[in-house]
Amino acid sequence: SQTIHQWPATLVQPVGSPLSLECTVEGTSNPNLYWYRQAAGRGLQLLFYSVGIGQISSEVPQNLSASRPQDRQFILSSKKLLLSDSGFYLCAWNGGGQQPQHFGDGTRLSIL
């Protein structure tokens, strides 16, 4: 069966520091991969999605970036974090088309 791993679970970072969140999927090949952010008490905002290695689509202009160096690895990065980057970051995958997305456990990011 397929599983999705996301780490770290929680992260506290100072303003202006860099960020790297990693997500990996097991048990499937060529998944579609997604990064979402959920602010406290809010819905999910799609940040990036990828349909293949090196293919990244950005949904929201901001100081975050994403990369997909391997088929089942998706990385969310920032060179300099802002206070507004705080939130719950979720990675998700699906097999493409209209299939449902499945989420990792998420990373709770706090910026000080």
Add this chain to the structure above:
Amino acid sequence: QKEVEQNSGPLSVPEGAIASLNCTYSDRVSQSFFWYRQYSGKSPELIMSIYSNGDKEDGRFTAQLNKASQYVSLLIRDSQPSDSATYLCAVTGNDYKLSFGAGTTVTVRA
């Protein structure tokens, strides 16, 4: 951008009652519809998928879809305290992307 609206809640129901959650969407070409359950502090978990008009039942959950009215609902029968969570409606169209509603928080009173 697809818009997805959910009844604002919070919704409080007694144990054993039916919880009814509603969702409307703006994009007429939307094709797939999902309900996710999200416990406080946790990630969303898929509980129902529905792709065609009508009802789909899975255990105590029933999803109902009416594409003409651009409306999808979720019924939770025999509500249990473990059903207390936020329920997210999600819709996808001709692209790869899901649009989520803001969620409805359900509290089941013992």
